[in-house]
Amino acid sequence: MPSVSAALVRRLTPADAPALRQLRLDALRETPEAFGSSYEEEHTLTLDDIRGWIAPANDSAMFGVFVQDALAGMVGVARQRKLKMRHKAHVWSMYVAPGQRGQGLGRLLMRAAIDHAAGMRGVRRVQLSVTANNDAAFNLYVTLGFEEYGHECEALCVNGVLYDELLMALPLAGK
Template sequence: MSDPDVSLRRLVEEDAESFWAVRLRALREHPEAFGRSYEESRATPIAAVRERLGIASAPPNGVALGAFLGGALVGTAGVARQEPERQRHKATLWGVYVAPEARGRGVARRLVAEAIVHARALPDLEQIHLMVGERSLGARAIYASLGFVPYGREPRANRLGPGDYLDEDLMVLFLVEGPAG
């Protein structure tokens, strides 16, 4: 049963400040889990965050979801459709993060499951891709249990520092049956 103290909803432009605070915390505390660094992200003007969040969280582009505990944003997950015409059947799962004080109560699982539900409702979207770092074993387990399957590994996908590389696993969830054959 899902935790009644935690509620999920779509994030909107007005959530930009709390979204960005959580995002920067995720990047600062988990450099092994994300493709962008805290250092390169921290100077982003909040107006740019607001604009991007508004676009990213509106159909048919995708959704950004927030999990709230006691009124505070404690978790995020998003699905973003690819822009090029020939790739608009694909979306990327991004920003999966739950703050330490809210972990271990099924919040990430709910966020990702809900993101999949939203993705299914997006017109003509056929598959969700993601990349997960080799050290993010918890996240990988959640994705696998929700139906994502691995299809490759990018060696040295991220360089955390001199000589400190991270491979990333590529996973996909097909929302529709492929052509018979």
């Protein structure tokens, strides 16, 4: 198994659209209960749609972790658009391919997302939601300083099964 030191985290660019599209669809199929969106809604997205996600933008970014030049994980971060909510950024699409888990790649991705949010002027908090039974993701977020601030009952219904979600936030120091 490759070590975390062999992994590269970088911001995704439109050239990464084919690999990102594949990984996103893999994620939605493999762990549908971990995401608000679904394979059924996204498998028709074109490469142009995906390029739109990763086109250069001041207020949003996606990061990928690469192992031997292959995209092994992804995360997105975006600040809220509304004037009254622009002090908050949201993390979405956090995923590491099953064969690459447990070696620190998820932590690298989350650190990149947090650092990016911290670099956005006026952003004071990073927020996310996580399915209540997702111990791996919850533990990762707690070790990075996220705190639970809410619990949404029956937040997702996936194939007829209801899942609660935990709402988590990381206050950015010095902001």
